[in-house]
Amino acid sequence: MVFQKLTDLRQLKLMANTIRQDTLKSLLEAKSGHTAGPLGLADFFSAMYFNILNHEPKNPKWEFRDRFVLSCGHVCPVQYTAMANAGYFPKEELMTLRKLGTRLHGHPHNGSLPGIENSSGPLGQGTSQAVGKALVARMDGKKHYIYCLTSDGEHNEGQPWEAWMFAAKYKLSNLIAFIDRNYIQIDGNTENIMPLDPLDEKYRAFNINTISIDGNDISAILNAVDSAKKSGKFSMIILNTIPGKGVSFMEKKYEWHGKPPNDVEYDLAIKELSAERQRIENESF
Amino acid sequence: MAVKILENIYEKVDKVPTRDGLGKGLLELGATHPEVVVLCCDLTESTRVQWFAEKYPDRFFEVGVAEQNMAGIAAGMASEGKVPFIASYAVFSPGRNWDQIRVSLCYSENDVKIIGAHAGVSVGPDGATHQALEDIAIMRCLPNMTVLSPCDWIEAKKSTFHAIDNKLPVYFRLTRDKVPVITTEDTPFKIGRAEIFRDGSDVTLVASGQLVYEALIAANLLQKEGISARVINNHTIKPIDKTTLINAAKETGAIVTAEEHQVIGGLGSAVAEVLSENYPVPIKYVAVMDRFGESGTPDELMVKFGLKSANIMEKAREVLKMKK
Numbered sequence: 001m002v003f004q005k006l007t008d009l010r011q012l013k014l015m016a017n018t019i020r021q022d023t024l025k026s027l028l029e030a031k032s033g034h035t036a037g038p039l040g041l042a043d044f045f046s047a048m049y050f051n052i053l054n055h056e057p058k059n060p061k062w063e064f065r066d067r068f069v070l071s072c073g074h075v076c077p078v079q080y081t082a083m084a085n086a087g088y089f090p091k092e093e094l095m096t097l098r099k100l101g102t103r104l105h106g107h108p109h110n111g112s113l114p115g116i117e118n119s120s121g122p123l124g125q126g127t128s129q130a131v132g133k134a135l136v137a138r139m140d141g142k143k144h145y146i147y148c149l150t151s152d153g154e155h156n157e158g159q160p161w162e163a164w165m166f167a168a169k170y171k172l173s174n175l176i177a178f179i180d181r182n183y184i185q186i187d188g189n190t191e192n193i194m195p196l197d198p199l200d201e202k203y204r205a206f207n208i209n210t211i212s213i214d215g216n217d218i219s220a221i222l223n224a225v226d227s228a229k230k231s232g233k234f235s236m237i238i239l240n241t242i243p244g245k246g247v248s249f250m251e252k253k254y255e256w257h258g259k260p261p262n263d264v265e266y267d268l269a270i271k272e273l274s275a276e277r278q279r280i281e282n283e284s285f
Numbered sequence: 286m287a288v289k290i291l292e293n294i295y296e297k298v299d300k301v302p303t304r305d306g307l308g309k310g311l312l313e314l315g316a317t318h319p320e321v322v323v324l325c326c327d328l329t330e331s332t333r334v335q336w337f338a339e340k341y342p343d344r345f346f347e348v349g350v351a352e353q354n355m356a357g358i359a360a361g362m363a364s365e366g367k368v369p370f371i372a373s374y375a376v377f378s379p380g381r382n383w384d385q386i387r388v389s390l391c392y393s394e395n396d397v398k399i400i401g402a403h404a405g406v407s408v409g410p411d412g413a414t415h416q417a418l419e420d421i422a423i424m425r426c427l428p429n430m431t432v433l434s435p436c437d438w439i440e441a442k443k444s445t446f447h448a449i450d451n452k453l454p455v456y457f458r459l460t461r462d463k464v465p466v467i468t469t470e471d472t473p474f475k476i477g478r479a480e481i482f483r484d485g486s487d488v489t490l491v492a493s494g495q496l497v498y499e500a501l502i503a504a505n506l507l508q509k510e511g512i513s514a515r516v517i518n519n520h521t522i523k524p525i526d527k528t529t530l531i532n533a534a535k536e537t538g539a540i541v542t543a544e545e546h547q548v549i550g551g552l553g554s555a556v557a558e559v560l561s562e563n564y565p566v567p568i569k570y571v572a573v574m575d576r577f578g579e580s581g582t583p584d585e586l587m588v589k590f591g592l593k594s595a596n597i598m599e600k601a602r603e604v605l606k607m608k609k
Contacts, residue, residue, distance in 0.1 A: 069361075110364070110393050118364065119393040122384050128354045129389060132361020132369075135346070140365075159385075162354035170346075 003057055003086065006050040010285055012218045015085065016046035017277045020246050022081040022094060024269055027260035030098040033106065036243035036256035037151065038078030040182050040216070044239055045082040047221040048147065057087035060115040066144045067117050067133050071126025071160070072151035072180065073107040080104050088115040124159030126150070127177070131163045134175035145229070148177045153185030156194045167234040168207045176228045177236050180215065182243040184254035203236045215239025246273055287484045288473050291466065295505045298498070300463035304402045306438030307459055308333025310445025311370060315341045318449060322362060324348050324355050325372045331461070332372040332402040352382040359397040360389035368396055368449060374408070375401030375417030375458060383423055390454045391429040397454050403461040405494065405545030406578055406586040416578035422550025424456045425523040431476060432523040434458040434544075434552070436497035437466045440520060443474040451476060462583040464495035479526035485515035488601050489533035489540050493519050493552050496543040496571070496592065503597035514601060522552050527559050534564040539604040541569045543597050548572035567607035569600035
């Protein structure tokens, strides 16, 4: 059965809130993992798994599904949470994150969890695999899209640039890539570690259809994907996100890149997110 | 019992590069296996995938000089049902894309075949940077990987057809220079099965790649000294044929390994791992002794690094002295 998409913006925003809360809970339970990136990407994952993707969570190998390739594997807790909420596996399983015997490894493994299209973790590797998938879809005359999420720190590696050059050369218009532009990586601010700006100009110089948006704005994400599909070119959507989004003391702090909350921090975070949930419910659209 | 190989190889041999065998094998596979695609990193002619590219242009992809990207794109294509062969020089692929091979291919169980051309000292004049002498070591330590080092072009061609049935990554180690043709179309070949190419009872010479020929020449000359040397063509370095090796240890009591690779981590190490655990006997190694290569003709380098039949004979005499 084809997945019933959420088309109402309020529902998508509420789902993003659910994803944030569930992700924090799984990180608290795991006692290790990445927090800032997943929180910053909750809006994107709500949009992706509940509106953009054509998929069947109960039939993860469905031939005509869109492919979602996660290249920055360390943000996987937010993908796992989105997948569980979409029905790929029971939500209770989120509490096994990073534990012995789990299907939810610290970095995703395609052979462990149905619905995970590729193993990732070593940065850059998903980009080329997304390109390969797009190439095959075009060779075989398939109509599905390939979506690939990368991070900004990931672009310190050479591999994404190699992959994008190839995608532009072969005009892979069925490939839509995203970059989580949150300006943080493990050792600090991306512009101190290895400057990437002006990122949009770099992509345009690669002959890539480049769209820069507020990555925490779900309607902007949906509009950008529509625009990418109409462009007839390989597209890169720059998601300007706030790392740690939704939890005031985590926002824009690179210290939260690679650590989980403790009990006190978790309670404070959930309090803030519950208040935000209330606000979304009362919001007029 | 020795299998049938080409007759009269001790008097005269033809020479053909093993890369030609894989190139021809791919061309035939192209007709029978529409899922086969080929990717190359700006070395289309010299890796011999040009033959496939000319006949099947829609299934050939030029990636440019980007081996990591090539491995990743191939992994993505394999995950969607294609069987990609990726071609470059062995120093670059698997030399420069080991992590992509480890994660995107092996860990992810993506069925990609790696053509490592110009391996060993066979690029000769190009010098040390281009001589892959560590490729077997870095490939055989990976779970889900099969490592093949064919002894001649006919075996390389056969290995292409057999590798397609193996649904996991395979690494083909191939040579640039012409190497002696010693097998026929009828010589048995099966991945994971070493073949006895010459019977013998005093010592066993276990070789791979073009060193199989050198081992046969050595065995023929040792015979004149009254030493009976068995020769094993160990084309599959992983998974290694334990039975044939253990039987050789039991029946001859001494082993010499011979390969065009560093002594650390290659065929010799693989043989020692099997025998030390199952049936320890003295072993001597003919290999590159923990040093980098240099410019020279392939044959000059083989002599300088001690990879010729004379070196194998010397090691055989030495190992016999260690035998109880």
